[in-house]
Amino acid sequence: MGKVSDLYRQRIASGALRHDDAQAAVLPHMDRVLDQLQAAPPQKPRSAWRAFLGVGSPDPVPAVQGSYLWGGVGRGKSMLMDLMADAAGDIPTRRVHFHEFMQEIQAGLNEARKRGEQDTVRPVAEAVAAQVRLLCFDEMQITDIADAMIVGRLFQVLFDQGVTVVTTSNREPDDLYKHGLNRQLFLPFIALIRQRMEVVCLDSRTDYRQNRQGGQVWFAPADAAARAELDAVWAELTGDATPEPLVLTVQGRQVTLPAHVGRAARSSFWDLCGKPLGPADYLAVARAVDVLLIDGVPRLSASNYNEAKRFVTLIDALYEARVRLIASGADQPEQLYNEGEGSFEFERTASRLREMQDAAWGRRDPAGD
Template identity: 40%
Template sequence: MWSFGPPPRGMYIHGPVGVGKSFLMDLFYASVTVPDDDSCCNNDSHSHKHAKITKRRVHFHEFMLDVHHRIFVYKQKHPRGDAIPIIAQQLAQEAQLLCFDEFQVTDIADAMILKRLFLLLLLDWNVVVVATSNRPPDALYEGGINRSLFLPFIDILKRTSDIISMEDSRKDYRLETRAGGQSYFWSNKDVRGDNNINNNMQAQLEEIFGGTASGTEAEIIPVLFGRTVQVARLNDRCAWFDFSELCYQPLGAADYISLCCRFPVLIMDCVPQLDAKHLNEARQFVTLIDACYESRTRLVLAAQVPLDELFVDFEAQVESSDGDEELFVSEKGGSSSSFATTMIRTKEGEYLEWSATGRIGVSLAQLSATNDLAFSFRRAASRLVEMGGKEWGRQ
């Protein structure tokens, strides 16, 4: 595409939820055509202007899983080798144009990988990056541990990309799809109570599922890195879970993506109201919603509160006693202590203690992403509205 001149600049589009960032990127991606091989083999000057374009559009969760899997495979053969230059070359040969949806950095390992990988992609291999994000570049990995090591990536991103802000856009277009598909049910009654509301809700879930599955054997779904996830209640097109099965277990994006690839419909019941007391579970739930959204998987929820009350907004103050102002660690333990805690302040001003190491999957690096989670609540609520439309889903 730019073999005979400097590469074009990339684009980084940021703004609130539902304002059309992904829509604009997808329009651009669709407009970038890939000529057939015959047109690329002609040697006249006109054909040089239409050299074959290789492109890839991917959600950022999925991209990072792919990168981690490539590192895993490389390290199996070369335990002491440096995988990043090899992976950068592979990615550049596969796609000259990379389009990322929901670009975000919340983990120190991802931050360090991205810094090295993108410096190679953007500067050595002239890959063009187009990305959408809820954060401006200067706010990426904000509050993260050792963020100073990540800052060169932000400088390169701003140097090679046009930064487009949609922060002034306040209309959430997803909310216009409210009418519709009955994918969200709720009752504030005891789920074990024998009452008409719960019986009716259960009947509707059974109808969506397609009948009971009491005699169905569990299925083992393969996941990247040689892992698996077990599904106990399923049929050919649908899997049914309790909230605790997917969000109280050490599962992540790779597991949810594998489930979405296998089933066009997922049912989840017993969904609680998600507030500052359920931060780890809420993070996993938001990741599940993102996976369903990207794969157009229908997600049917049975919750204890209405949809507009499912996500309780909160304000997180994350500060550090060792220099990173955004991360607050209590004085009964340092940054590496097994007793380190973070204090989360709710909108009502109540302080809750969140253990950094006392719960599965929680680390100090993840704590620096608490503010991102608060924003993710709004994105997830917006996406659930769109995903409840009649036209949502795949065959």
């Protein structure tokens, strides 16, 4: 096991990262979590009575106090979370997007209900705790009432089972599920966060998602040169992190973004628009990322009308969620769809694509997400 601060300095020395005072200020808090996990006693065996009865998992050691790292979009929170997962070494760790994790939990709860479990949360939480001691969540946010109603109980069991949680968020804890339905039932979870996690603000003035110096974000035509430009942007956004597919479960089906690192993802036009996806799928994509790279938007016409309609729906979702879009296309947005059914309606999409190219577009108040 290493230290997050050591990895951070190594990445700066290699040129993969630039020093940021605000990022450096939170590194001791992240190092503290790993140091305490490493120093914690090993997992205890089951008590004699529990072993005799053949029930339960090993008695857990108390959870080390975790960390709740919050700040504005693009300040480097996901990058720091990646470093922490890398530095954890042999500590059983899982690094996962919070939205993806909660989808897994809801699926587990459904299975527990089918089995007739009276307490559906406990067996699901215990199954997670059996696999990890450190859970690294990216982008904690609560927008679904189903998640809001079970998250307090879920995390209480995780903590009781000795799991340490480190998470990033665009919101301070008191603003989670703000104005949500039955929010008073959610408030104990905020108290639990403050009790079991150290709240740390990443107060950087630099938005790394927007810091492309007004750089180009639409490349046309979609040729080899455009591909090279997108490769360079992707490298700039992700550093030397290894991309992995991001699989989102939406209403029982899977939506896959072929490559993602933190809150940045990359896909071809056909991966996103050549499949029978709908508004719910694109809303899930927009919630899961801050930056989306799309390769190869073709000319649109009656011959690919269904794909064009999906592209319009996708852009609407990205636009409303203020996701930064970087893409290559057969032509400039206004020339992509010049004639045939749907061309008139596409004018609004072209206008949005043009607006989304502005260097200042997409900046948002973290409390307004």
